[in-house]
Amino acid sequence: MTSGRPLPAHASVVVVGGGVMGCSTLYHLAKLGVSDAILVERNQLTSGTTWHSAAQVRALRSTRSMTELARYSISLYPELEQETGQATGWINKGSLSIATTPDRLVHIERQVVLAKMFGLTASSISPADAKDIWPHMNAGDVIGAAWSPDDGRVSPSDLCAALIKGAKSRGAKVFEETGVIGILTEGGRIAGLETTRGTIRTDAIALCTGLWSRDAAAMAGVDVPVWPCEHFYLLTKPIEGLNGNVPTLSDHDSHLYIRDDSGGLLVGSFEPMGKAIAPETLGEDFAFQLLPEDWDHFEPMMINALHRLPALETAEVKTLLNGPESFTPDGTFLLGEATETRGLFLGCGMNSVGGGAGMALAHNIVHGHMPMDLGEADPARFPGCWNDADALAERVPEVLGRHYEITYPSRQWTTARDLRPLPLNAVWRSERAHFGQVHGWERPLYFGKTSEPTLGFGKPDWFGAVADEAVQAHTGAALFDQSTLGKIDVTGPDAERFLDRLCTGDLRRPPGSAWFTLMLNPRGGIEHDMTVMRLDDESYRLSVGTGAVKRAIAWLNRHQAENERVEIADATAGYATLALAGAKAPQAAEMAGATDILDLKYFRHRETEITCVANRAIDLYATLAGAGARPAGLFAQTAMRIEKRFLAYGHDIDSDTDPLTAGLAFALTWDTDFVGRDVLEQIRDTGPAKSVVTVLFDDTDAWPLGNEPVYRDGRIVGQTTSAAFGHRIGKPIALAVVERAAAETAVEIDIAGSRHSARTQPGAAFDPAGSRMRKLMEAGG
Numbered sequence: 001m002t003s004g005r006p007l008p009a010h011a012s013v014v015v016v017g018g019g020v021m022g023c024s025t026l027y028h029l030a031k032l033g034v035s036d037a038i039l040v041e042r043n044q045l046t047s048g049t050t051w052h053s054a055a056q057v058r059a060l061r062s063t064r065s066m067t068e069l070a071r072y073s074i075s076l077y078p079e080l081e082q083e084t085g086q087a088t089g090w091i092n093k094g095s096l097s098i099a100t101t102p103d104r105l106v107h108i109e110r111q112v113v114l115a116k117m118f119g120l121t122a123s124s125i126s127p128a129d130a131k132d133i134w135p136h137m138n139a140g141d142v143i144g145a146a147w148s149p150d151d152g153r154v155s156p157s158d159l160c161a162a163l164i165k166g167a168k169s170r171g172a173k174v175f176e177e178t179g180v181i182g183i184l185t186e187g188g189r190i191a192g193l194e195t196t197r198g199t200i201r202t203d204a205i206a207l208c209t210g211l212w213s214r215d216a217a218a219m220a221g222v223d224v225p226v227w228p229c230e231h232f233y234l235l236t237k238p239i240e241g242l243n244g245n246v247p248t249l250s251d252h253d254s255h256l257y258i259r260d261d262s263g264g265l266l267v268g269s270f271e272p273m274g275k276a277i278a279p280e281t282l283g284e285d286f287a288f289q290l291l292p293e294d295w296d297h298f299e300p301m302m303i304n305a306l307h308r309l310p311a312l313e314t315a316e317v318k319t320l321l322n323g324p325e326s327f328t329p330d331g332t333f334l335l336g337e338a339t340e341t342r343g344l345f346l347g348c349g350m351n352s353v354g355g356g357a358g359m360a361l362a363h364n365i366v367h368g369h370m371p372m373d374l375g376e377a378d379p380a381r382f383p384g385c386w387n388d389a390d391a392l393a394e395r396v397p398e399v400l401g402r403h404y405e406i407t408y409p410s411r412q413w414t415t416a417r418d419l420r421p422l423p424l425n426a427v428w429r430s431e432r433a434h435f436g437q438v439h440g441w442e443r444p445l446y447f448g449k450t451s452e453p454t455l456g457f458g459k460p461d462w463f464g465a466v467a468d469e470a471v472q473a474h475t476g477a478a479l480f481d482q483s484t485l486g487k488i489d490v491t492g493p494d495a496e497r498f499l500d501r502l503c504t505g506d507l508r509r510p511p512g513s514a515w516f517t518l519m520l521n522p523r524g525g526i527e528h529d530m531t532v533m534r535l536d537d538e539s540y541r542l543s544v545g546t547g548a549v550k551r552a553i554a555w556l557n558r559h560q561a562e563n564e565r566v567e568i569a570d571a572t573a574g575y576a577t578l579a580l581a582g583a584k585a586p587q588a589a590e591m592a593g594a595t596d597i598l599d600l601k602y603f604r605h606r607e608t609e610i611t612c613v614a615n616r617a618i619d620l621y622a623t624l625a626g627a628g629a630r631p632a633g634l635f636a637q638t639a640m641r642i643e644k645r646f647l648a649y650g651h652d653i654d655s656d657t658d659p660l661t662a663g664l665a666f667a668l669t670w671d672t673d674f675v676g677r678d679v680l681e682q683i684r685d686t687g688p689a690k691s692v693v694t695v696l697f698d699d700t701d702a703w704p705l706g707n708e709p710v711y712r713d714g715r716i717v718g719q720t721t722s723a724a725f726g727h728r729i730g731k732p733i734a735l736a737v738v739e740r741a742a743a744e745t746a747v748e749i750d751i752a753g754s755r756h757s758a759r760t761q762p763g764a765a766f767d768p769a770g771s772r773m774r775k776l777m778e779a780g781g
């Protein structure tokens, strides 16, 4: 392309990597008016993973934002073709998902419901109708299906050509055969990059280096936990009777996707355990290359394929294509600015939605924020332990396999566990905890496990254990391990002024105070919710969510003015925190000798033995257990928080939710000036359009999981965001975001295609002391 031309000395943004992610980011940067953006690619455009992608495009994703990105991609492809005159190979033939097991049927029913809630076209169809759509399949064992007409596929190389054409027409430039060999930073910010063809100064880099991203980001001192896996698809020579393009057939019980390709069949797999591959074995010159065929590994998939596709028996195999593709530890890509280095924007770990993700990354670079909340792709969600090569190589084969697994509630990962044991890990094991991995930590979900829990969509077999823990936490004394909550110390002469500027509450409170507050973005959305403790005149401790600590520290660092004398430090690992709850908690605390906390009022703190240095945790636990306290896990805690309408960040609220919609007005102090205040004033004057409410189910056998549509008078008016069985109220319960008019009314919730009657209410379902506490919180003490 422009490999012979000299590189510019400076560019506003440099995109590194010429796969679909880099091409899309460049196009959208140019479209947003960055006319001097350049792309550097060490080999040729599309030569990494992109050229051999099967390039199916599915509109439905697990969340609304991800679906928006996929939907954007689908609208972009034909538009791009019109704009540039370059074909993208967009073929909109739809996709057919079949179910051969009852649980898969529930899964696809849930998907149809989700699709409708997100405004997509999707329908449940009979096995006979499925056979009509895909006559070449053996439908003998099919028990149901879902039809998604919006889906399709592109030609990845043509798509990139169109994106580049569109970008160049707006001034962008592309330099192939130009490898990045160093990233320059100054004062924690991107300053430029060194390439095989010279140095370029720049303020922003979009790192779109595919499976090589971990090494590429390391050049800037940034952790990017992505690792490649081998990905297989079989190609056959033309098959008689297979005429024209057909929809994609998703046979996920067989771990397969199937479609036509040049008159033959393309049969790809996400087998239960993939094969990891070390990026260094591929080398820097791995361009337009593939990995060796592995028929032994593919054999079980081949058997499945032969069952589904009788025509395959006699088909001539062209190749078993094996290409590397990168995955993150949770399967979702990384999108956004790195927490460690300002100006380094990551578009890494992609295995889908390239077009839309490039739009979002360009938006982030130009406007300083994502076009919508994309917390699930936030690079800050991974703690440092995930950048470990061994952990990644162990996890990503399971991630590849999960891609087509049934999304059972509360299913846990089986690989790369025990990365971050809690100080009380040995104690929790002796209490037979069932653990879940949260931000790398091993957290007890419930206790008294006798066997691995059965996966399913109905009443779980741990129901009784969790019910007992909830009762213990209500009427007795229960201990919840809260050590994973992020603890951030903000200290220095300007700490009060600094935090007061960012937080919605009044920070000028005496040492010993503790209170709930928020940090908002300039659009009035909640970026962080936290409990603040004032330790002394110059020091505060912020307690944030388990997964929020890296993001919160980055937020604080980014908002610190140069002349502000403030130190920000992560104190999480230094402390074990036990939450002692229940009617008998005071006696247990007293028996444990922590008498000085008994006269503490609500939302006050005092240094005592209850949050202790990590190496004293076992002694503390033994003392409290001796005083009658019993351990309780995250499932009981979640059920109780939903009853109390305590909102969880990333579930019930996110950076698109303002505090008035969330019912968190008590955390706002209108007489101080804080980030986001102007927008909130407007919302206060007009009233928020939506509300976060409690949903109480009439049917005690309903099993809501969250992410279900809320219907009122036959129309979708919102969606559930968290759900559980409320053991203190004896009913299933959920939190939901609904239109304001539906905040207190009869509704129906669609769970996997069945409607369940329920009632919404603005307040908590179970909160006997709530009004008194709320008043105390409002009064700050």
Ligand SMILES: Cc1cc2nc3c(=O)[nH]c(=O)nc-3n(C[C@H](O)[C@H](O)[C@H](O)COP(=O)(O)OP(=O)(O)OC[C@H]3O[C@@H](n4cnc5c(N)ncnc54)[C@H](O)[C@@H]3O)c2cc1C
Pocket: 016, 017, 018, 019, 020, 021, 022, 040, 041, 042, 043, 044, 045, 046, 047, 048, 049, 050, 051, 052, 053, 054, 055, 056, 057, 178, 179, 180, 181, 208, 209, 210, 211, 212, 216, 231, 232, 233, 321, 322, 323, 324, 325, 347, 348, 349, 350, 351, 352, 353, 354
């Ligand atoms: C067999 C297979 C089937 C697939 N099927 C689908 C599908 O059906 N649907 C779907 O959505 N996705 C599919 N994918 C995934 C999809 O192909 C990828 O998500 C996508 O191609 C990744 O694009 P990328 O731009 O992130 O990475 P890449 O295409 O790998 O691009 C990264 C580029 O960065 C360059 N680079 C790396 N380091 C440097 C450096 N230091 N300096 C300069 N350049 C550098 C590389 O040379 C490379 O060209 C499939 C993948 C495989 C392997």
